[in-house]
Each structure stands twice: as C-alpha cells, then as structure tokens.
Amino acid sequence: MKPTYESPIITKLNAGMMNKFGSRTEYTPVKSIDNVAVADLMDEYGSPLFVISEKTIRQTYQKALKAFKMRYPKVQFAWSYKTNYLDAVCQVFHQEGSWAEVVSGFEYQKALRNGVPGNLIIFNGPDKSAEDLKMAVENRSLIHIDHFDELYMLIEIMEEMENTKARVAIRVNMDTGVYPQWDRFGFNYDNGQAWNAIVKIIAQEKLQLEGLHCHIGTYMLTANAYAVAARKMCELALSYANTTGERVKYLDMGGGFCSSNTLKGSYLQGADIIPTFDDYAKAITSTILQFGFRPDELPLLILETGRALIDEAGYLLGTVLATKRLADGRRATVLDTGVNIMFTSFWYNHRISPAQDFSQHAEETALFGPLCMNIDSLRESVILPIMKKGDRIVVHEVGAYNMTQWMQFITLRPNIVMIDTKGDVHLIRKQETVNTIVDCEVVPEHLAKHNL
Amino acid sequence: MNKRKITVAVTGLNNIDSPGPGIPVIRGLKESESLDVRIIGLSYETLEPGIYMHDLVDKVYQLPLPTAGSAVLKERLRYIVSQEKIDVLIPNFDAELHNFIKIQDELKVELNIATFLPSQTIFDERQKSELGKFGEKYGVKVPESHMINQVLEIRKLEETLDYPMVIKGRYYDAYIASTYEQASTYFYKVVAKWGYPVIVQEFVTGTEVNVTAIGDGEGTCIGAVPMRKLYITDKGKAWSGISLEDDELMEISRRVIENSKWRGGCELEFIKTKDDEYYLLEMNPRFPAWVYLANGCGQNHPEALVKMALGEEVQPFTDYQSGKMFIRYSYDQIVDISEFQQISTMGER
Amino acid sequence: MKIRKNIAISENGFIFNPMTGDSFSVNETGAFILQKLKDDESEETILQNLMDEYDLDTYTAERDLNDFLSMLKGHQLTTNE
Secondary structure, eight states, X not given: OOOOOOOOOEEEOOTTOOOSSTTOOSOOOOOEETTEEHHHHHHHHOSSEEEEEHHHHHXXXXXXXXXXXXXXXXXXXXXXXXXXXXXXXXXXXXXXXXXXEESSHHHHHHHHHTTOOGGGEEEOSSOOOHHHHHHHHHTTOEEEEOSHHHHHHHHHHHHHOOSOOEEEEEEEEOOOSOSSOOOSSSEESTTSHHHHHHXXXXXXXXXXXXXXXXXXXXXXXXXXXXXXXXXXXXXXXXXXXXXXXOXXXXXXXXXXXXXXXXXXXXXXXXXXXSOOHHHHHHHHXXXXXXXXXXXXXXXEEEEOOXXXXXXXXXXXXXXXXXXXXXTTSOEEEEESOOTTTOGGGGTEEOOEEESSOOOSOEEEEEEEOSSSSTTOEEEXXXXXXXXXXXXXXXXXXXXXXXXXXOOOOSSOOOOEEEEXXXXXXXXXXXXXXXXXXXXXXXXXXXXXXXXX | OOOXXXXXXXXXXXXXXXXXXXXXXXXXXXXXXXXXEEEEEEESSTTOGGXXXXXXXXXXXXXXXXXXXXXXXXXXXXXXXXXXXXXXXXXXXXXXXXXXXXXXXXXXXXXXXXXXXXXXXXXXXXXXXXXXXXXXXXXXXXXXXXXXSSTTHXXXXXTTOOSSEEEEOSSSOEEEESSHHHHHHHHHHHHHHHOSXXXXXXXXXXXXXXXXXXXXXXXXXXXXXXXXXXXXXXXXXXXXXXXXXXXXXXXXXXXXXXXXXXEEEEEEEEEEOTTSOEEEEEEESSOOTTTHHHHHTTOOHHHHHHHXXXXXXXXXXOOOOSSOEEEOOOOOOOOOHHHHHHHHHHSBO | OEEOTTOEEOTTXXXXXXXXXXXXXXXXXXXXXXXXXXXXXXXXXXXXXHHHHSSOOHHHHHHHHHHHHHHHHHTTOEEOO
8 A cells, every 4th residue: 555645845943943842743633523523524514614512512501500509509691692692502501591691682582582581581782772672671681781871761761661660780890900991881880880870770660670790801811800890799789788778689790701712922822821610600609608698698690601601612614725835935724714704713823623634744834714805814823734735624612703703705604513412413504605695685776787 | 878769850951041940950959969860851942952961961852832731741741751750840941830830730640740839829929910919918028019001000100109110011021211201111012012911110229139949838948048140141140149148038038938838949039228128029930040059058959849749858958158159151062963853853862 | 956965864854954054854755755856866757756656646746746846945955957
C-alpha cells in the first residue's frame, strides 16, 4: 500500500517563535459527535451544518441546576430566548423545567407558541410596545421594567384595563466593581434611581412588585461581582419590605456566566480562567443566605443564564474550500463557515478541529470564510494540521448566539440538526432556499421587466 | 553522607540578560547536601540557554506555551512522565503559574508529580490590581492606589494624591506622571495595551529593597533574605546586589508570608522611605532570578521547597549572612547545530 | 530549479542553510521532494515520482509541488543555474 499523502510543507525555525513541542501538534481529530459520524452528518445534511447535542444541553443544565440547588432551596431557571430560540432547543429547556425569558414581542410570541404558560414568561428589555405590554398583562407574565418611560406607559395602559393587576419587577443596574458597568439597562442602584422607581410602583394600585432583576454584564470572569450584586439586590428587597410590609417574591440575578470559549486577546485559554457554575452559585447564594432573611421568607432565586448552558452543545461542521498562499508567504485556508453564520468569531478564538486523521505536522494559517468581503476572517493566525480542499472541520462551542445573530448575507443559512439522547438525528431548521428570501420581497410593477 | 536520588523538573531556563529563575534554582538544588538531584529542564523556546547547559540540566523537554491551556500542558507532562519519573516540578514563569496552580492537584494524583504552589485564592489576592486590599488584609503598608476607568477620575484623585503619581497597567507597565497631561497620556497608553481598569498609585520615593522568601503554606516563613540592587541593566534588572541586615524589613516580610499562609517561593518588592517606612510595591509569586544569593548567604530556598513538596518537615532558617554580593556575568556557550536541530525537531534532547 | 549545493538535509526533516544561518523543518513529503531536487531530478520527474510514491492525482500533485517550490525559492534555498 502507498503511504498516506500529505501536502509538502517547509517551516522556518525562528528563534523565540518555536511552536509547541517540536513540530507535534496539540490537536486531535474530531470524527464524531455523540457517536454520530461527522462524515455521515455532512453527507446527509450538507456543509456547512450546525449540530446540537441534546445530551450536552441536558447535562449542562443539570450541572448548573445542581450547583444552585445544593446551596439554596428555591431556584428557577428561565431560558434566555435570544441566546438560541430554535423551538427544539427551547423545548429541551422547557422539558427540563426552565421558564422563558424574552426580550421582544417576537420572542414572546415564540414562547407562547412553545406552550409556555404566560405566567412563566419573563419579559425583559428596553423595547416593549403598548401591545406587547397589554398582552403580557393579560397573560399574567412578569414584566421587568427597564426605564421610566416604560413605567409610565404601563401605568397608562393599566388605567384602561379593568380588574387586573400587572405583575412587575424592575431591572436594576449597579457598580459591581467590574468594567464596563452596564448602566444603560434598567434603573441605577447607586444613585437612588432604582428606589425611586420602586416608590413609584408602590404608589400604583394596579402594579404589583413581584421581584427585582439585574443582569450585571456578559462573560463575567469574576464570580465575586455577583456577590456584590446580590447584596445590593437584598438591600433593595429589605427596603421594600420595611416600607410596605410586603416581601418581593423573587430575585432575578440574570445571566452573564462564561462559556469556556476563549476571548480574542486573552492570553490564557477560556477553560482555564472562567469561574465554574459552583463559583457563581457560591457567590450568589451565600450572599443571599447570609443577608438575614427568615428561612421561610427567602426569595425565589431566578437565573437567566444562556451562553453557559448552550454554547458547548453547539457545533458547526464545515469544509475546506481552498488553500492558498498570501503575498507574505503565509498559508490561508478558506472555509465555507463564514462570519455570516459564525457571528461569535468576532470576539472568540473558536477552537477548530479537523474531522479526519492527519500527521504530526502543522502549519500556521489564516482562516477565512467564503464571503467575498474583507470582514470574513475567522482567525488571523492559528496553527493547524495541514488541510487540503475538501477536508472537513469541526468548530466547537457555537451554541450561543450564532443561530440567532447570524446574517442572511451573500448566501443562505444552512441546516441545523439535533442529535437526541439516543443518538438519532433530527433536522430542526431547514436550510434556506432562494424562496425563503424572495417570498418576502415585492417588486413594483414598473420594475417587473427589462430588455436585457 | 549518602545522598538521596530524586528528579526535579524546572522551567525558566532563559538565562539571558533578563534571566528567568530556572538556572539559579537548579544551582541551589545541585548544591544540596542531602539530595542528589537529576534535573529535567522544561523549555518553551529553542534558544533558552539552559537547554544547552549539560552540567546543570540532565534532560530537556519542550512544553506547550501557556496560551495552549492547562489541558494541553497536562497531556505533555503525561508524555514526559511516561519517559521518566518526575518527583517535584518547580514552575518559574509568571505566565505559566496560573495553569500549574489550576492543575496542581491533578498532577499529584494522576501523574504523581509534586509541586509546592500557593492556592488560586492567595495567588489572585496579590494581583497588582488588588494590592490595596492585600496590604490591609495582611498588615503591610502599600502605596495608596485606585482603580479607574475614566481619565477624568484622575482629576478627582488630585485631591488626595500629589504629583508625581504612578499610572500602571493591570498586569504590566508603570509610568511616572508629573502633570495631568502626562497622566492622561499614560492612561490611554496603558488602556490600549492592557485594557481597563487602570491603576493610579501614589509615588513613594526611597530606596528599593527586595526580599526572596519561602513559606510553608501553614503560616510559617521558612526563609527570607533581603537584598538591595547595586547595579541595574537598562531593562531595570539587577546586575549586582548585596544582602542586607535589616530586622524591620525581615519582620514585615515574615508577617506577610505568615499572615497570607504563602506556600512556595516568592519575591517581595519594597520601597524604604527616608523616614524608614516600608511600602510593599509588589509580590511576585515565584522565586526571583537572584534566588541563588540566598544560597550564598546560607539559606538554600530551592532545596527547602523541594523537601516540603515531598511532604517533609523543614525547619525555618534562622540566620543568613549579610554583605554577600552577587555579580552576574554573561557567557558564550558553544553549541553544535545538531543539538539545536534535536530540540527543534524532536521537542526534547 | 535546483537546491543550493551546501544545504544540509537531515533524516528527521531538519534543513540548515549554512550561507544564511537559517534552519527549517519539513514534513515527509517535503523531505521526499528535497531529496529528489538534491539528486538533480527535473520538476517533471519529481511530479511523476510523487504520483508513483503516493496515491495522488495530477492536479493536486502539480499544485502542491509548485507551492512547495515557491516556498523553497522564497526561503532562498534554490538557485536558477
């Protein structure tokens, strides 16, 4: 038999630039996901292809839930729709017991369609129309008020609604010692704005303050910031109790937990520096438990973490379209997975594995997507085994935001499949066709024809 | 006396003009009176001089860069222990410590490699940006410092801080600013390189004095030797230094090690003011490159660390000689390209 | 295209250019091609050798060989005598 062929390479050994250990590479091929062969998936569903592991979602969810339940008696997760609102994904979370957390009328409709009872939908965000608010009030959903204009709009709406109360909370922002401070959402704690909003709500017959909500940032590398936030939330809850004699029912600590993706510019690997679910849980629950609530009056703890629950369950499979030399001699590899479907590559250095065997040799390469646009660059420099046209790759941890923030730009969006816990594969979103796009378009009559 | 044979792996073989601590640590170990130490050098680059020092380094393996992550590091160490046993491993680079601290328990359990490192908590507490809290918690004066996110906050700090003030990056870099204009320029310079927050620190004038120390992790300071730099390179590194006799400095250093229950080697950097007050500027979480001076003064810190890593009880050093000097020199080794080829292509020699 | 006479190629794919002091590493296929160049084989012959040695189509072989030769040239390892 002839030896396996690999493209010839020559690498200059630069002092001080030595790669890894000699020329060995750190990568191992990823040939299957949950025991389903990557090659089979791509043969059947095409390339690129998103793959979601139901097993990983459920395991991750259970791990997060356990971290909190071990430490605190009343815990409730609410699935952050914007992180991934594919119906199949949402249903996995709802089966696990998650409520829905939505930030637009569109997401709200989606949650209702998924059969989530209205009173288990949390409605966040700065953009809620009058119609949205009416619908939320009627469905007894939890409305998390973001600003005074929304508060006044809700008060007006309630004047016209008979025999009903709106269940509300306010979103609170605060200094937790981390930068940047997310002060654009909600009412500020430190300057008293949040308390003013609460006072305004107390004065309203038809508004019932049920809870307090905060969401201190995203990809939070320090668990301690949540302890600071939890303490300020408890202070507010206490002030409310002292003023009204009533208790808020819940504290919603939002999300912002890290996945193990590595941020661009980070020296260390994400997996090595991120806090665990246990770290976050410890910071939040010990603060609330030690604050001094009576055991039977402990508020329900709600969490809206999205990224940390779904990122790892998502994979993107792709194909090498071409390899070429750049003017400076560097290798460039063109993949069919571009920034159009991998929005998170703007801020992460995603881990990318070849899906087939390779030799110990590796070469530095730039990774580009397929778009005819200069922005479509996935990695400026990464050391990968030598790959050729037609080789397949697996991009890891793309479950969060990519399937919601993706762009229909230049090309169409691909299939998404889910591998269930038994290893069966289900198509959960069909690849778009030209009709998906042009069906929404209308051409005025005078532009219908030309004489080319 | 019959010396006990053990194998110790050491990083930081970059014995260049801003040297890593690896070679000085190895010299200490080689001079142990009770241990016969075989040295495995762990290198990141192919031109680290220690790779080619056959009388000090018995065998060399390349390690993956810290950016590759702790999982890859562990895999590499798994390969190395499949070749030969490592009793103790001493990491000497700031950038690699995070990963080693993270996997220290796994190294012991899975690969039977002992280390002697601080916990992640104490390691984090002495980060530059946390220095104020660190000083308060462990009873040592530190320069007044503030973390700021906006350049205008410097104006506010002018009420309590006089110029010059020090503008520092979160991890590295420090500039001395004499005016608001300078301070704001440095602010943006630091932000561009290290991000937010920026540390604004009181400028304390005086003499810089440093201490190399080692703690047992239980609240005992096993050894400490103070030194003043006599001559520095253009990069600010000590070229020559002298051991000092200074009871108060010793007392403060011991207090920091004891109160923080520091585990392993470290370097404490102080400024001694004209009024004989000591301000801690920084605590480096590993032996300094001049740790061999401690050996010359009668305290073999690397040997003590290895013994503690192996679970032995080590009595604290009670004495050292002051007035001992170190004077660095550089030395051209002659190496055949075949050796460079070996380490470059095989990742070991 | 010919490889410079004084270039040393070792078994494990280490290349040393004593004229410039540069060193390089190549993989097996690279070492295979370099050896043929040292033996003064023509590009056509090397192309045929590659396809005999490996399971390889003409298109890939030609493309990879050209790419490799251009890298050798870029690294100043060749002469055009």
